[in-house]
Amino acid sequence: MKVKTRFAPSPTGSLHIGGVRTALFSWLYAKQNNGEFVLRIEDTDRERSTQESVDVILEGMAWLGLSADEEPIYQSQRFDRYNEIIDQLLEQGDAYHCDCSRERLDTVRQEQQARKEKPKYDGCCRQRTDVNLNEPHVIRFKNPIDGSVKFDDIIKGSIEIANRELDDLIIRRSDGSPTYNLTVVVDDWDMDISHVIRGDDHINNTPRQINLLKALKAHIPFYAHLPMILGDDSKRLSKRHGATGVLQYDLDGFLPEALLNYLVRLGWSHQDQEIFSVKEMVKLFSLEQVNKSPSIFNPDKLLWINQEYIKMQNDSRLAELVKPFIKMLGIDLNRGPELEPVIQLQKERAKTLKDLAEVCAFFYGTIAEYEKKAAKKNLKTKAKKGLQALYKEFESSAWTQEGIKKSIEGVVERQQLSFGQVALPLRVAITGGAPSPGIDETAFLIGRDQVRKRILNAIIFIDQSNPETPN
């Protein structure tokens, strides 16, 4: 059997983490079985579907690298096909016209709730033949009344739901448009979807869809219902509930592979392994091993994984990735050293690309202001002599890492100070107090002139902050 999976979002908002994980698992399953993965845009709700949302989905999938094997399918372009099927169902006697008003439906529902029953359509029009087709009406599917629907979910196991729990769902609205359960069934069938992988909020729809499939004598795909991802209040992640859109993660400086890696570990694991390349995921992922229980989204762990990815990234790729963030900070790369060596030194000090851009900032341009604590601790009158000596020393010393280190050590020795007493003020002088690598390599990259200039500024700063103190 050829494996074919699909990701079928509705373009009614941002593409969030939950959707992305569903997409990822579907994609992984297709890839590992040499199958196909396709994207289907479920835009039958013309009221709420927007082009912006479609673009966000497309962009998000592209950013993540979850490529589809066919052009995306838009349900809004397949209405003829849906209508054909609805008419067929009508002809077969598996569907019927219903002109119940919304008011009546509401009343019925309320009564049922008052009786503590599950609200369902009562089948009022099921046997009627006198519905006026010139008046507004809908078409409903004749769901079987007896028996039950049973299916083996790859993740959840055997699930059985009695038909008496189901009602006659609307398959064509009064405006003539088809509804979700109908379109899903038709599309999965037409597209030859072998495995339906989706969130477990769809478990309840599955028996309805199977009944529809049976009425159409279509083959029934395998189902795999993924547990939900919940917010830290253990409420379901939804569009208005802490559900950050994927593109925001891009903007925040996350690597797509890191996001994918975090997501693949939500509900799935492979021994004690935490880091998986996309290649490894494809190889090792197993739908059968996906957990049944929901998991809570943990931003701290995402951050950790992102940091791991930043650390293992090669410097040239990282430099490319960080450039947009550098730009956003208004940093002019022409006013300092090459970016790559700077990245190499700073990459273990950043959890996101945004962080990375920030810690690179002091290499370019001048120090606008010192970090308060660092300045208070290190830019004191006591530090002035050392800085003055360094200023002089650096004028002519060899400008290599080694040479810089020797210069500092020379000052330390001559002034009978500890290494820290000299190096720390220097560090604050040239970095402003930002986290930075070894002082010699940092100074080396910043460059002789700039380092000396910054030392001078630090001395001025010391004088200004301690006007009372004589030299």
Added chain:
RNA sequence: GUCCCCUUCGUCUAGAGGCCUAGGACACCUGGUUUUCAUCCAGGCAACAGGGGUUCGAAACCCCUAGGGGACGCCA
């Protein structure tokens, strides 16, 4: 309310009846390395929801209870 699904450290998870005195990871805490921060290293804290069975033996199997989530739309 009804139906469906779920339940191991705070969080993600390992666990397929004896390997479990329950393992790993994030977070947190303590120490070490270090020239700041980070990295790195060593250590610590911390869980089988509760109750009944089944079994020589149960975190694992069954039942009940409790708790959580989902569905119950002319949304998807």
